[in-house]
Amino acid sequence: SSDAPVASAAPVLLLVPGIIGPSALGAGEEPIVLADGTAPQLRVTDLGVTRGEGAFETIGVFDGRIMALAPHLERLQRSATMMELPELDLDVLAQAVRRAVDEHADVPELLVRIFVSSGPEGGAPGTARLTAWIHAKAAPDYSGERAGIRVVALDRGIPSTAPQTSPWLLAGAKTMSYAINMAMIREAERRDAQDALFVSSDGYALEGPTSTLLVRRGDTFTTTPASAGVLPGTSLGSVVAGLRAGGLDCTEELLTPAEVAASDGAWLLSSGRLAAPITHLDGIALPVDMELSRRFCDLIAGRAQA
């Protein structure tokens, strides 16, 4: 392990030309290549850049343990399939994630992001060559958010039925077009909050721009059904396993923001920030159980047994 301070640990970049398997590799080309993260690497015509057409994942690595790798890779494939990208070689990706962790200096909290784009513009149909890369960097200090966040509900402008009626809206895909999600966070900050909650046009609380909603009502925990066009959260999966082990369960139900604000507690869960308890929703105070919040963080980070 390194004695260097976290901030000085340089990010690691790996290019993954073997993303769709060995058949797409040139003679002698390695499936995973360590690259210079400070040098230009992408073509300016890459569809990930020109159209935001691609998928990504952010994986948390805590004390060297890679969390929920298989669920992240399955979700990456799901997003890619929604954009009609070819089948990914998930074994190569898993190997690349492990390599990125090995190449990076030891830090308590590391974020490993996988990006897969449609590749350069102008490829003939059937000859698509995806662009894939992995970037690992030390996580920022999330202690403030883990102590509590003020959240505002913001209209997403599409109904909770969008995945069924309008699959081309890609609701529930983790695409490389996160400009709207970032704009939501800026709007939340303008309204004196740290995060936002997407609300469907038919009035239901959906998810945060980078997180899953979990709500407590008595001994019942509730999250948004994936069928409403939210991203199926891997952190939620870890928390649900922990709740089940403790004899509690988590149901899927659509709730209104008013119901969330009147609940016995609510969290926004994600792989890097972990469990952020909502202290206020649209200015209305919610109860915060810090002990339970810490337990959720430990479950997602693999620092506690389910």
Ligand code: PLP
């Ligand atoms: N919902 C959205 C829109 C996200 O972008 C994310 C993660 O970034 C999540 C939910 C939480 O997913 P996970 O718990 O797998 O990090």
